[in-house]
Amino acid sequence: MSQTFSIGLIGARGYTGRELLKLIAGHPAFALAFASSRELAGTPVSAMAPEITGVDFEALSPQEAAARRPDACVLALPDGAGAAFVAAFEAAAPDTVLVDLSADYRFDDAWAYGLPELYRQREGLAGARRIANPGCYATAAQLALHPVNQIIEDYPSVFGVSGYSGAGTTPSRKNDTDALAGNLMPYALSGHKHEHEVTRHLRRPIAFTPHVHPAFSGILVTVHARLSQPVSLDAVKALYDEAYAHEPLVQVQDAAPELKDGTGINGAIIGGLTVIEDQRRLVVLCAEDNLLKGAAVQAVQNLNLALGLDELAGITADR
Numbered sequence: 388m389s390q391t392f393s394i395g396l397i398g399a400r401g402y403t404g405r406e407l408l409k410l411i412a413g414h415p416a417f418a419l420a421f422a423s424s425r426e427l428a429g430t431p432v433s434a435m436a437p438e439i440t441g442v443d444f445e446a447l448s449p450q451e452a453a454a455r456r457p458d459a460c461v462l463a464l465p466d467g468a469g470a471a472f473v474a475a476f477e478a479a480a481p482d483t484v485l486v487d488l489s490a491d492y493r494f495d496d497a498w499a500y501g502l503p504e505l506y507r508q509r510e511g512l513a514g515a516r517r518i519a520n521p522g523c524y525a526t527a528a529q530l531a532l533h534p535v536n537q538i539i540e541d542y543p544s545v546f547g548v549s550g551y552s553g554a555g556t557t558p559s560r561k562n563d564t565d566a567l568a569g570n571l572m573p574y575a576l577s578g579h580k581h582e583h584e585v586t587r588h589l590r591r592p593i594a595f596t597p598h599v600h601p602a603f604s605g606i607l608v609t610v611h612a613r614l615s616q617p618v619s620l621d622a623v624k625a626l627y628d629e630a631y632a633h634e635p636l637v638q639v640q641d642a643a644p645e646l647k648d649g650t651g652i653n654g655a656i657i658g659g660l661t662v663i664e665d666q667r668r669l670v671v672l673c674a675e676d677n678l679l680k681g682a683a684v685q686a687v688q689n690l691n692l693a694l695g696l697d698e699l700a701g702i703t704a705d706r
């Protein structure tokens with residue numbers, strides 16, 4: 388009989404937590420061990436994920452969560468809130484696989500960086516016990532830039548827009564639907580945490596400016612990069628085809644993806660490849676869902692790899 392893995396979830400009320408509940412419910416080898424939310428404690432998980440019956444949300448302390456000793460636990464918490472849980476698991480359940488969705492461990496070499504399609508990460512993720520899930524914009528920007536990283540120079544410029552679910556459930560101007568109606572809200576004009584994250588992993592500085600758009604979810608990044616020497620469009624296309632031909636979650640197309648193309652899908656779409664100005668300047672776009680490939684779907688890829696399962700178990704490829 389095939390093995391079932393128990394999966395704990397801390398931060399289950401949040402936007403990424405809700406997506407994780409659905410993915411865990413639909414996964415052939417996962418069983419929800421617990422779903423922790425302080426606000427929803429005592430209410431049935433089925434109210435959020437009808438597929439999961441007989442489980443209530445609980446408000447678990449770090450020690451209580453670790454004492455359950457699940458096979459894996461996902462931390463879907465704001466930056467800074469996960470450290471107490473990590474410490475408790477280190478003490479009481481060091482073999483539990485932890486996947487952290489915040490930015491807290493993305494710069495920590497003791498944690499595997501979980502972007503399976505890039506950097507030969509799959510080898511490092513197989514059997515990993517501590518995994519930092521990448522940022523949502525950072526995933527899109529790296530997928531767009533990585534195939535050409537060796538042939539560009541200077542600072543590529545990344546213009547990003549995200550749905551307001553990217554700002555989480557805590558009320559702020561960035562998820563205020565009245566302030567966002569008919570609007571586009573620029574913020575963190577330089578030095579956003581994802582600018583540092585992409586710079587660290589691509590080993591090249593980038594210039595990134597995020598914006599919030601009025602829809603609930605969906606990310607679109609538009610990248611401009613200067614090529615270090617003239618390169619034909621066909622040669623650039625070949626680099627993307629080579630990088631992603633065998634990646635079921637990354638689709639490369641000729642047309643520029645629009646925001647809505649990436650919303651609600653499990654993977655990412657790269658397109659709009661354009662080479663201009665004597666073949667020295669490149670434009671490329673990437674669309675994804677911030678809550679899916681930008682967070683929960685990528686977390687399930689990472690859990691699958693860490694637990695020795697098929698990377699796409701419980702995930703439907705979009706094509």
Ligand SMILES: NC(=O)C1=CN([C@@H]2O[C@H](COP(=O)(O)OP(=O)(O)OC[C@H]3O[C@@H](n4cnc5c(N)ncnc54)[C@H](OP(=O)(O)O)[C@@H]3O)[C@@H](O)[C@H]2O)C=CC1
Binds near residue numbers: 464465466468
């Ligand atoms: N939203 C997105 O598009 C993406 C988010 N991320 C990252 O994932 C993480 C979660 O994001 P998101 O789901 O949007 O966040 P939300 O604000 O929607 O949810 C946060 C969750 O954490 C719980 N929580 C908050 N503070 C604490 C605390 N101190 N101790 C225990 N639980 C706490 C909240 O529930 P309760 O108060 O009921 O306990 C809630 O369930 C963040 O680090 C975010 O940066 C990553 C990629 C994309």
Ligand SMILES: CC(=O)N[C@@H](CCC(=O)OP(=O)(O)O)C(=O)O
Binds near residue numbers: 521549552553
């Ligand atoms: C739209 C919006 O406000 N986004 C937030 C959080 C994005 C996000 O989810 O951050 P991580 O993926 O790094 O956790 C921001 O950029 O500050």
